[in-house]
Structure formats: C-alpha cells, structure tokens
Amino acid sequence: MTIDDISRRGILKGGSALAVAMPAIASAQAKVPNGSAGGKMTSVTMTINGEDRHLDLDPRTTLLDALREHLHQTGTKKGCDHGQCGACTVIVEGRRINSCLTLAVMHDGDSVTTIEGLGSPDKLHPMQKAFIVHDGYQCGYCTPGQICSAVAMLDEIEAGIPSHVTDDLEKVRFSDDELRERMSGNICRCAAYPNIIAAIRDVAGKDAA
Helix, strand or coil, X not given: CCHHHCCHHHHHHHHHHHHHHHHHHHHHHHCCHHHCCCCCCEEEEEEEXXXXXXXXXXXXXXXXXXXXXHCCCCCCCCCCCCCCCCCCEEEECCEEEEHHHCEHXXXXXXXXXXXXXXXXXXXXXXXXXXXXXXXXXXXXXXXXXXXXHHHHXXXXXXXXXXCCCCCCCCCCCCCHHHHHHHCCCXXXXXXXXXXXXXXXXXXXXXXXX
C-alpha cells in the first residue's frame, strides 16, 4: 500500500476503531496493581538513615524513585535521571552512588544515607556547615548530591583509593586537582565550584593550595 492508497474514509475508520478500543485499554491498565506490568511486586528491606524500611516495589523501581516517591526522602534530587549530573548521589554501604542508575531491589539489606541522614537543621553535618560558610551553592538543587559526594569522597582519599589524576598510587595526596577530579561527576550549573572546593578543604582541615 502506498500513500496514494490511503483514503480519507480509511483514516476515519482507523480513528474510530482506536477511539472504541481506548476505554478497554484504559480498563486493562487500571487492573495492573501499583503500576507493575506483571502485577508481581518485590519485597525490599533497606536501612534508610538508620531506620529499617520495608517496601513492596515494582522490581524496575530505581533507588532514586524508591527514596523520593515511596519513602518521601525528597532531599535526594532527580536531575538528568541518566547518571550524568550527580544530583541524586547518596551513600550506600559507605560508597557514593548515583541512585538513578541502580534498582532498589539490588540494595536489599543495604544501609543507605541520604542528605537527610547526614544532618538536620538543628544539628548540621560539618560538610553542610562548610557549604553554608563558603557559599558553596546558588540555586541549591545540586547541593544534596554535592554534599553526599564530598563526604564519601574524603573517605576515599583517607582510604588511599587513587583517582585518574593520582601520581603516586602508593600514597594519595590531598590536592585541588584530586578534589576536582573526584567531584567531577557532580555538576553545578550555577558554577559554584571554587566555593565547593573551599568548603571541602575546610572540612578536611587543609589550607588552600
């Protein structure tokens, strides 16, 4: 069939058939529980900011969506949703990860720390205080991910884990180059990078290079 064979009447018939079918499609979708295509949910238990939480989730649910949509830990931000901006960074079992790139079911039994678990308004984490003192943010959207990443990153340096700019693999030295490289996965569209580096140096107790 060519484009010339498609008549106005045929298009109208096709549209009418689709209009008739749509209520049936909508009804079928409504019967699927909790948005799971197969209706099969998976039980997941995680320790979120020191509290055990039990969830029944569609196995396709990302850790980010589990935190935001199911546990209402909305401090963790959804930016690109493709692992490119770092806004969704959280700390899982002591390591920082992009929560948009991992499924919640992969972390059954794991301990997860979000920005809410690092500190509270009346008892800030030292990194949160430093970001305020050094004005390490403007719009603030990336800040939760920046702070979680910075906290875990300092632990990486302390543990001697090298980066792509480490000269001596036997001894990781604290430097601005190391900080910039290690924080490069966290994008600040307001470009507060110098202030972020200053805040991290403050927490680490290091003078500016």
